[in-house]
Amino acid sequence: MRANELYRLIDLQPEMVQKLDAVRGKIDMDQIDGYLEKMMDGKTADQAYKELDASLAEDQDHLKMLYCQLECARRVFDRYQEKHIPETVYIDTIRCFTRFIDECKKKNGRIFFDRGWWTYRQLSMRLFRIGELEYELKEYEGEKVIGLHVPSDADLSKEAVDVSLEQAGVFFRTYYGSHPYKKYTCGSWLLSPVLKPLLSKKSNILAFQERFHIIREDKENREYIEWLFQVPADTKAEDLPAGTELQKKVRELLLDGGTVGSAFGVMDVYR
Numbered sequence: 001m002r003a004n005e006l007y008r009l010i011d012l013q014p015e016m017v018q019k020l021d022a023v024r025g026k027i028d029m030d031q032i033d034g035y036l037e038k039m040m041d042g043k044t045a046d047q048a049y050k051e052l053d054a055s056l057a058e059d060q061d062h063l064k065m066l067y068c069q070l071e072c073a074r075r076v077f078d079r080y081q082e083k084h085i086p087e088t089v090y091i092d093t094i095r096c097f098t099r100f101i102d103e104c105k106k107k108n109g110r111i112f113f114d115r116g117w118w119t120y121r122q123l124s125m126r127l128f129r130i131g132e133l134e135y136e137l138k139e140y141e142g143e144k145v146i147g148l149h150v151p152s153d154a155d156l157s158k159e160a161v162d163v164s165l166e167q168a169g170v171f172f173r174t175y176y177g178s179h180p181y182k183k184y185t186c187g188s189w190l191l192s193p194v195l196k197p198l199l200s201k202k203s204n205i206l207a208f209q210e211r212f213h214i215i216r217e218d219k220e221n222r223e224y225i226e227w228l229f230q231v232p233a234d235t236k237a238e239d240l241p242a243g244t245e246l247q248k249k250v251r252e253l254l255l256d257g258g259t260v261g262s263a264f265g266v267m268d269v270y271r
Helices: 003-009 014-026 029-039 045-056 060-082 087-094 096-108 116-123 158-175 193-198 204-209 223-229 245-255
Strands: 127-130 133-140 143-149 183-188 213-218 262-268
Touching: 003 014, 003 060, 003 087, 014 060, 029 045, 029 060, 045 060, 045 116, 060 087, 060 096, 060 116, 087 096, 087 127, 096 116, 116 127, 127 158, 133 158, 133 183, 158 204, 193 204, 193 245, 223 245
Parallel strands: 143 183
Antiparallel strands: 127 133, 133 143, 183 262, 213 262
16 A cells, blocks of 8 residues: 555545655655554554654654654554454544544644654554444553543444444454453543533433443543643633533533543443
């Protein structure tokens, strides 16, 4: 697969494709090839990302990092094929780049890449999108688990989540039988107990919360500002948009001195 084929496959923004074409000649691929190979290995991906980030030095809008990570995405396609993982899972998983860039533009008013610290998980085949949710190979308290992540465009209806969980069970039994797990974990603002009185009994968010046993809360976490309001996390409460009922209620909560924070929960796997 060539780079432009990948860009078309994941519907990468034309504006970003032009930027990547311009930055391509400024990258010495021979010099960074070792970093790319390590970033595609779950055991070394984290450190390889940090080392590559340092080696790229001046990297305006993180375009060089984006180019390098998409080069990894291009190469990892062959590994998906070797494991006979469906191409749809590859596309849905790698399309995170397009989604993140859209989110970045909406939040900041211009197009750039701000999620390289996260996306090496997809490149090292540790994290997959299966249906509406994303699933990450992890450990928790010494046990193998699957970490759940909720993409910004996910349908959290009971039916859609049930289908995703069922598909994920089949996926991991088929392709990652060496990672037996009995629990799902999730850390998210969506699990915050603070949201309960703000939500209707028919809320999809509330139904998603109720799948988990909440282990702990983090009231200092402000990521919900970015996800719920799609603005920078340091935006003042009075400047937050209030287009939805939940936005209005959370904005009022913040103006009254409250906060949402986040929570970490565990869900048992039923098979």
